[in-house]
Amino acid sequence: MRFIFPALIAISSACALAAPQNNDTLRREVEGWVQQQLSTSAAPATITVGEFDSRLRLAACARRDIQLAPGARLIGNTHVRVRCVEGASWAINLPVQINQNVSYYVAARPLPAGQVLSAADIQLQQGNLGQLPGSIVLDPSQALGRTLGTALASGALLRAEMLRAAIVIRQGQRVKLTVRMNGIDVSNEGAALNNATEGQLVRVRLLGNQIVQGTAMADGSVNATP
Incomplete structure (x- = not known):
């Protein structure tokens, strides 16, 4: 009997590999993958995975890779690509509808x-x-x-x-200019030479016609580096 039992195992394994891939299993895996991808989204999602063509018979696959189809987004009507990476050689795009x-x-x-x-x-x-x-x-x-x-x-x-972005400094406006030198803030005043939104560069003309460039701040001041 010890010779027959291994033979039965081999026959059973061969039959299992020959069986087609279960399409319902693939649909559940795709739905689970999409849910996981959207798990950090603040808006709850309703996910509907499209049906397979009833004539489709995929070879059995031991391991599958699931990704978004090229050019697709996880929103609205989209497609998810399932590719067999062990046991067979096939890839299929499944339609997925995501409502948020x-x-x-x-x-x-x-x-x-x-x-x-x-x-x-x-x-x-x-x-x-x-x-x-x-x-x-x-x-x-x-x-x-x-x-x-x-x-x-x-x-x-x-x-x-x-x-x-809103303009925080306008050309000709008097602005406070702050320069940090050796850990000390040195302030001065001048006239802005251009409009700027927060974070943009602005040129400031100081007394003596010296021109300094700095970053426009939300409060309308300018920070510069020496």
């Missing part, structure tokens, strides 16, 4: 180009992230204090590319 209900911002009223946005200018809405532009404003801090680059009708979507 998020809060986003729109214009609360008609807004002209050049408007510096305040809380009264924006309004909260709810919607499916997969049906919204990728640059939609989800956090009010992305919009408040920014300058609108184009006019918007009431209810129009706020998008990141529409917004510019």
Whole structure:
């Protein structure tokens, strides 16, 4: 009997490898993978993995690699690529629908180009992230204090590319210039030679026509290095 038992094991293993890959198992694995990828997202997601073609018969696979299909994003209607990396040689793209209900911002009223946005200018809405532009404003801090680059009708979507950082220093403005030397802050005053938003470089003319360049700060001052 000790000779027959190993033979039975070998036959059983060969039959198992010959069996086709279970398509339902693949769908569950893809759903689990997508859930894991979205586990850190603040918005809960509903995931629907598409059905396989009923005629599809994939060879049995001992180990699979799951990734987003090239060019796809984990949002809306997308595709996930499953590739067998052990036991067979095949790859397949599965359609996946991801629905995420998020809060986003729109214009609360008609807004002209050049408007510096305040809380009264924006309004909260709810919607499916997969049906919204990728640059939609989800956090009010992305919009408040920014300058609108184009006019918007009431209810129009706020998008990141529409917004510019507010100008904190204007050409000709008197500014405080601070230079740190040997651990000591030395302050002076001068006239700004250009407009600047926070973080941009600004040139400052001091008494005696000396010109110094520094970084514009949110409070309208300038920090420079010697």
